[in-house]
Each structure stands twice: as C-alpha cells, then as structure tokens.
Amino acid sequence: MIKVAVSGINAVDNPGPGLGIIKGLREGSTPVSVVGLAYDAMEPGVYLTDLIERVYLMPYPSEGEAPFLNRLLYIKEKEGLEVVIPALDPELPLFIDLEPRLSELGVRSFLPTRKHFKLRAKDRLPVIAEATGLKTPATFAVSSYEELQRALSRLRFPVMVKGLFYRAFRAYNSTEALQYFQSISAEWGYPVIIQEIVEGEEMNVVGVGDGEGGHFGLLAIKKLWITSLGKIWTGVTVKHPGLLEAAEKFVRHFRWRGAFELETIVSGEDIYLIEINPRFPAWIYFAVGVGLNLPERLLRAALGEEPERDWEYPAGKLYIRFTDDLVTDLDLFQRMVTRGER
Template identity: 25%
Template structure:
C-alpha cells in the first residue's frame, strides 16, 4: 500500500498530540503526518513530518487554505481536533470529499447537539438517560427543586473555563458572567469516567473503553486507568448509537452509588486518548483502516484492564526560530 497522508488540525492541542503519537505507534501502514495550526510555536509541528500555519477557523479563508494544503500534499485523510473547528468541517464535508479527502468527523447534527450542553440534556430526557438536572441560566429564575450545590458553566464550551460551583442559589445574583449563554446544572459528586467510543463510518458502535479520571487538571486527565466495567461499556455503546456517533467521540460520566450520570457527549478525540491507545485500542488508526475498507480484527478491539497512565511535562528544544516558518 502507498503511503497514506494525514492532515491533523490544531496540532498544538493535547488531543492532536495524542492522535499524532497514536498514528506513529502503528506499523501496519506507512503514514505521513501533516500538522496545521494557527500558532507558529505549536509543539505538534515537531512531531509531524511537515507543518503549515493556517488562519483561525473563524476566518473566511480557513477551509480554502486547508484544501490548498491538502491538494499540495496529496492528503487522503483530514482529522479535525477541537470543538470550534468541527462544525466547519462537518458543513463542508461534501466539498472536502469532492477533492478526494476523507474527513474523520461526525455529522453536523451530532456535533451541534454534543457541543450544546442543554441540547445534550434534552436528548437524555427524551431517551431516559440519567443526567444531572439542567436549566438555561437566568438571573431571575429560582430553579425550584434543584439540589444544591449547583454548577454554572457555558452552554457551549470546553475545558473548565468559566465554570463555577455554588453552594447557595443567592450567589447567582453576584456572578459576573461574560456575554454568552450559560446553563445551571445539578452537581453530581462521585468517580469520574471518560469512555472512548470506536464507531464505524455507518454508525455501528464497535467498542467503548472506560477510563477512570483519577486526577483532572483544567479539564484534562493527568492520572487515570482503564476499567472493564461491562455495564458501563454496554451503556455507553447504547448511548453512542442513539446519539448517532459515526466518528471520534468520548462520553463523560460520573458514578454516584450504583448509577452513572451522563455529563457530556464530546464528538471528538479526548485529551486522555493515549491511555486507550496504549491499553490496546488505537482508535485513530482503526478509523483510518475502516475508511480504507480494511478489516478490524477482534484482537484490535481488546484492551488491558486496570491499566494506568501518569502524565508529566515533556519539552521540545530548538535554537532556530525560523524553523517554524513554512
């Protein structure tokens, strides 16, 4: 098989680094990695085979610049990484496919529902999935019946930015929030899990890999372990199927007592992806294999139980600043 060329966006982000490392780890197919980012000091540039600076996804020429690079490099696969980019690639999927690109992205409807925390809550209610009570934020609302404490967080957004935990509803009157929509959510205390989902392009869910988030900083797992919890695996697979997942995805839960509360459905790769990959299931590579029509063996769907990951900082050094210019 000829070398497969893959373009990965937002190359400096933690999920992108995880995807690059995952594709490097496999030896079955020769893959050339092209990294793009709007930051000229992106760490992912130094892990890729080549790199390009691109405009922000909010700029009108973002997609056209991506297509120009893909044509020049003869790219076969495009892997979008962060929330802000996903809708653009989903909307332009037919255009991208017309120039020979396979895009590892979910359908636009799935992305919009997953990125919207209130829409995700309404989906849970419709399908009888246990989730924290969630309301659209309004300073004048009393949120009668909601249990304390509560969480206030952006309706759309990622990570832990602008997230507040309040012990008293009266504190809502004193919040200084940016000019954007927020939700008020019942606080659920318990063990945190992220479940990575492996889905076929037709939406068939092949596997779900639970990871306990033992230590989390700024929304990212720093210490974690895999857990072969059969009940959670089957539960996550059913949810992913109902949600319409047919691309990268991770689902976040909190275990309280003997129940799992769905917190978020993220239609993208997670920052904790390396734990799943090194436990045995290389999701980015398997997605590429499936799009190429190659068979995924049962062995490739097995993962190690109680397999730990501890993270630490790792540096990249260079002395020639011009190296990052392309």
C-alpha cells in the first residue's frame, strides 16, 4: 500500500485536478492510501471520506519554503508519506525546489524542472510554438499604459488580457482592456499579456513526459461545452495527427518531465498554442476513463518504476462533468478549522 498525498481537491466551479487524479489512482493496479492536501477547510475534497482517507491543511505557498516544508514533514511523520503529487500552479515552484530534499527524506515525486516551469509564462509561447511547429496568436507583453495603447492599436477587438501566469479576460473595447490591465497588474504585477483572439475549435492534449524526450502517454480532446470560467464541461476524444505530433515534439525538444497540458485552438490546418500547464488538468479523469491511467503512470514513475507507454485510445468518447450533493457532519469542518486535519 503506497501512501500518496494529492493536492488540488477543490472541486468547485473552477475545479482543481486533485479528485480526478485520486480517482485514477484508486482505479489503478497499485494499491494506494490517499492523503489530501487542502488550503481551505471548505474544499469539497475534505469531506469525501470514501475517496480520501486523511486530509491536512497546508500553509499558503506565499508563506515561504520553511512552513511549507515543516508541514510536509509533519504529515510524513504521522502518515508515512511516500509520494506527493502536487496539482496546483502556485505550489509547484516550492515542490520543485524541495524535490531533492523530500526525496532524501523518502517522499518522492515526478515533477518538471524549474526551467520547464518557466515555459508556462505566456510570453514564452512563441519559443514553444517554434520548437513544435505550432502557431501563436499575436501577443504583446505590456508594462505601461502607453504600451497597452500601442498593442491595442495593432489588434482588433475583442482581445484577451492575461496575467503572465494567472487570470484572463476578454475585452471588447479600450475601456475594458484598461480596466483588466489595471486589475491584473495590481494583483500579479507586470508584464500583462494582450493577445489576439483566434477563432476555431478548442483542443487540448494531456500527457506525462519521461524527462528524457519520451512520454508515458498522450490524450487529445476537443471541448464541446465550457463554463463561463472557460472550464470544460463536456468534451470528446479526438485523434488529430498534427496536434499529437506537436505534443510529441514538445516532449522531445524540451525533455519534459512529469505531467503537462497543451491548450490550443485549431482553425482549419492551423494549430495555435494558447497555453501550457505544467501539471494535470482538471479533466484528467477523462484519460483514465478511456484507458490511459496517466495518474497511475506518474505514480509509478515517481516510485522509480517503468510505467506503460502504450497510448492507444478510442476517438469519439464523451466526457461529461456534473455537480453532486453531499450531506455530512459539521464535526468534520470543526476539526479542520481547529486542528487543521481530519
């Protein structure tokens, strides 16, 4: 029985990947006991006792490395933690930096490098696109009102206004663009990304790189219906040769290690790279459901084993996300608030 910690158990309107990862681990051939890592006592995963045996509140990554590491060491001491699968962007830099030390202490992971993590910055998309044969929308990194106006003068509305790592808004005029520019820069700093909107079909690829130029499986999907936050609600598996070839080039060129997602817009013969995520997406259970248990393959890689590399999957399989209801005892919430664990 492998004791695995998984974060991102916030299954809300902007869901984290954690529950999909855990469901995949549960359905795998490697017996696991799951510890949930939460940042808020109200995260729904805290209360899913049939899926997650134990849950611990974590300090926010912004508090720094020391409290974060101390909390992980406390969890290891209490639970015998063997593997951790982080699933949220803000915590990844800490886990990446701590990976060597945690490994020495017996807590293993399989993560991108710091260099890989930096590729997720939206101003790095042209570098990735050139290496993979993809295109990118016209993109401008701006740090002042004057630069914003110059960028807007070269694009047609609507445009996307994005933070370098977080936040994205669609602006339909200059007033909205300025409002979003100010909001993002106040929260996340500069530069702010102003990007052309490309019309087409939204297609994404999820995979796990082996760190040596190969991979442990890829899955391509097309979004059919998205929420107001841009999150997939229904989707279908596709086999788009150009997209899958680009994903293989990405893994090979950058020698990617660990989970990743490529977000693209496909317009006719053109494929535009929109975003890269250095982790599993919230829809990762889709891969499990069609026979590619990527979470378990990641777990086996973290354990130093050789995962399967077969990645045949059927096209035309439908994914549907749905909401659910749960009634439980208030005692669970009180324990999380007072003790930080359950």
